Amino acid sequence: MSxxxxxTKLLCxxxxxxxxxxxxxxxxxxxxxxxxxxxxxAGKTSFVNLVTGVLKPTSGNIYLGGRxxxxxxxxxxxxxxxxxxxxxxALFKRLTVLENVTLAIAEREGTANDILRPAGHxxxxxxxxxxxxxxxxxxxxxxxxxxxxAYGRQRMIEIAMALALKPQVLLLDEPAAGVPPGETGAIxxxxxxxxxGIAVLFIEHDxxxxxxxxxxxxxxxxxxxxxxxxxxxxxxxxxxxxVYLGESHSQ
Amino acid sequence: MTAPAADAPDxxxxxxxxxxxxxxxxxxxxxxxxxxxxYFTFENYHALGAQIFATILFALSLDLLIGxxxxxxxGHAAFFGVGAYAAGIMAxxxxxxxxxxxxxxxxxxxxxxxxxxxxxxxxSGLTLLMQTLVVAALLQELANKWTSVTGGSDGLxxxxxxxxxxxxxxxxxxxxxxxYCLAVLxxxxxAARNLIxxxxxxxxxxxxxxAARMRAIGAPVERRKIIIxxxxxxxxxVSGALIAQTTALVGLGALSLGRSGELLIxxxxxxxxxxxxxxxxxxxxxxxxxxxxxxxxxxxYFWIGLFMIFDGVFARGGALGVIARRRGGSPPQ
Numbered sequence: 001m002s003x004x005x006x007x008t009k010l011l012c013x014x015x016x017x018x019x020x021x022x023x024x025x026x027x028x029x030x031x032x033x034x035x036x037x038x039x040x041x042a043g044k045t046s047f048v049n050l051v052t053g054v055l056k057p058t059s060g061n062i063y064l065g066g067r068x069x070x071x072x073x074x075x076x077x078x079x080x081x082x083x084x085x086x087x088x089x090a091l092f093k094r095l096t097v098l099e100n101v102t103l104a105i106a107e108r109e110g111t112a113n114d115i116l117r118p119a120g121h122x123x124x125x126x127x128x129x130x131x132x133x134x135x136x137x138x139x140x141x142x143x144x145x146x147x148x149x150a151y152g153r154q155r156m157i158e159i160a161m162a163l164a165l166k167p168q169v170l171l172l173d174e175p176a177a178g179v180p181p182g183e184t185g186a187i188x189x190x191x192x193x194x195x196x197g198i199a200v201l202f203i204e205h206d207x208x209x210x211x212x213x214x215x216x217x218x219x220x221x222x223x224x225x226x227x228x229x230x231x232x233x234x235x236x237x238x239x240x241x242x243v244y245l246g247e248s249h250s251q
Numbered sequence: 252m253t254a255p256a257a258d259a260p261d262x263x264x265x266x267x268x269x270x271x272x273x274x275x276x277x278x279x280x281x282x283x284x285x286x287x288x289x290y291f292t293f294e295n296y297h298a299l300g301a302q303i304f305a306t307i308l309f310a311l312s313l314d315l316l317i318g319x320x321x322x323x324x325x326g327h328a329a330f331f332g333v334g335a336y337a338a339g340i341m342a343x344x345x346x347x348x349x350x351x352x353x354x355x356x357x358x359x360x361x362x363x364x365x366x367x368x369x370x371x372x373x374x375s376g377l378t379l380l381m382q383t384l385v386v387a388a389l390l391q392e393l394a395n396k397w398t399s400v401t402g403g404s405d406g407l408x409x410x411x412x413x414x415x416x417x418x419x420x421x422x423x424x425x426x427x428x429x430x431y432c433l434a435v436l437x438x439x440x441x442a443a444r445n446l447i448x449x450x451x452x453x454x455x456x457x458x459x460x461x462a463a464r465m466r467a468i469g470a471p472v473e474r475r476k477i478i479i480x481x482x483x484x485x486x487x488x489v490s491g492a493l494i495a496q497t498t499a500l501v502g503l504g505a506l507s508l509g510r511s512g513e514l515l516i517x518x519x520x521x522x523x524x525x526x527x528x529x530x531x532x533x534x535x536x537x538x539x540x541x542x543x544x545x546x547x548x549x550x551x552y553f554w555i556g557l558f559m560i561f562d563g564v565f566a567r568g569g570a571l572g573v574i575a576r577r578r579g580g581s582p583p584q
Contacts, residue, residue, distance in 0.1 A: 052467070078469030090467070092460040098269055103457045104468045106450045112470060115451040120270040122450065130262060143265055165468060 003066030005199035011060035035214035081168030104164035152183030172202035273448035298425030304432035305493035310529035312486035318524030321459025326383030332506030334488025339501035360488020368480035391506035406502035522571030
């Protein structure tokens with residue numbers, strides 16, 4: 001048995017008396033399509049921040065492919081293949097789409113430490129960036145500054161940048177947040193077409209996206225895991241209906 | 252979806268354009284052509300010219316920090332001063348060779364930059380601004396009290412500088428100083444330009460735009476900041492050494508808040524984050540200062556203040572920002 005792509009054991013985080021995560025035992029299998037849902041303030045983004053190293057846990061451990069990464073800084077976790085996107089687009093807005101993606105590739109390749117040669121000499125990296133943008137339909141806008149693109153398109157750049165880092169584990173923090181209803185389809189298609197080898201965990205409020213993509217769902221309430229299982233089981237669970245899904249999904 | 256066949260030629264053109272975005276443009280030769288032309292047309296102003304070139308190098312080093320890495324500082328004179336004192340103390344104590352003086356100044360300022368950067372760069376925003384200010388103030392007080400070495404408030408006197416390469420003697424008219432400072436500025440500019448076009452330089456721009464995102468793509472943000480802080484400090488140190496060697500004088504003013512602030516003003520006038528802002532802002536400011544000081548020495552700061560207000564309202568982004576907007580607007584890279 002090879003170890004899970006990502007695992008947390010008794011992960012806790014509190015700010016003073018406020019516990020944002022309590023005893024979270026979580027397993028993300030290899031190649032998983034796993035959704036993390038829960039009401040606002042359930043601690044979903046805090047969980048992502050703990051796993052990626054933005055926050056230090058109060059106690060507990062995080063394992064990436066069986067290796068304990070709890071003490072590692074954020075940058076090293078990325079190097080090991082743990083990559084995230086952000087709830088609110090966090091891009092280099094004044095730079096071009098292409099520059100955003102090549103920055104990520106340069107970090108992955110370690111060329112970003114090169115202080116001597118011009119960046120343009122790395123032609124292979126530029127071509128790779130295009131090969132990432134092409135399937136997302138972003139290649140024609142590659143030379144434009146990010147700010148000029150519609151928000152839905154910016155969300156796709158987030159995914160392109162994440163893929164540029166060749167992740168083993170991809171954490172998508174509300175990939176469809178803020179996207180107009182007509183454009184969510186493109187985001188869902190993109191997530192469905194992600195390489196099968198990548199273990200994907202996504203936080204999402206859009207239930208259409210969750211139930212279409214996820215093979216497994218974890219429900220987080222007040223910093224703790226309420227229930228976990230396949231979508232059908234979650235949809236039928238009375239506890240989940242009560243705290244989260246509401247009447248619209250219960251009929 | 253469009254047909255890939257129709258896109259392919261475009262794509263190649265885009266890749267070529269992106270790969271060549273840092274190629275030299277003919278406009279980049281203009282400052283150097285102007286500097287050489289001025290050598291022949293303004294023969295009585297060579298000493299001022301040398302000061303201007305050294306200060307451009309200083310402003311260039313500040314631009315690397317503020318304009319590219321997004322590290323704001325009000326204490327950059329600390330490294331200028333360390334370089335000036337390092338070169339000055341050597342020259343006043345029997346070691347008169349100028350080029351090795353520059354190297355020692357760069358090393359001393361680089362070490363000061365690395366040591367202070369490792370501490371102050373843990374903070375950001377106003378805290379960082381205050382910390383950089385404090386570092387410069389501490390060094391200034393050190394220079395003030397350590398009179399046996401620095402000369403204290405009287406300044407460091409008795410410097411003697413050998414001819415450059417043993418041939419070109421520093422003369423009263425500043426002829427040698429003009430060429431010497433111009434040559435060193437040219438090398439410093441080449442290094443700075445190379446740096447900002449390199450993948451490392453691009454990553455600094457990424458840090459300026461969004462440090463959290465750089466961390467999320469695996470960049471060691473803190474380490475990169477310390478590296479650029481050290482490089483920038485070394486360049487500032489060379490600038491200080493140039494002024495020390497060409498004027499044969501170092502005073503406490505080299506480490507002062509005024510020096511840091513004035514530099515920032517010069518860079519803002521020219522345009523921050525565009526590499527050539529220093530080449531426009533510094534000559535404008537220093538030539539105006541020279542003229543005003545001759546005509547109306549007391550009121551000089553009133554006029555520069557008025558100019559800054561005008562600049563802030565009508566010329567955001569400095570001279571180069573205005574030019575870029577007129578030509579369709581590109582943000583600083």
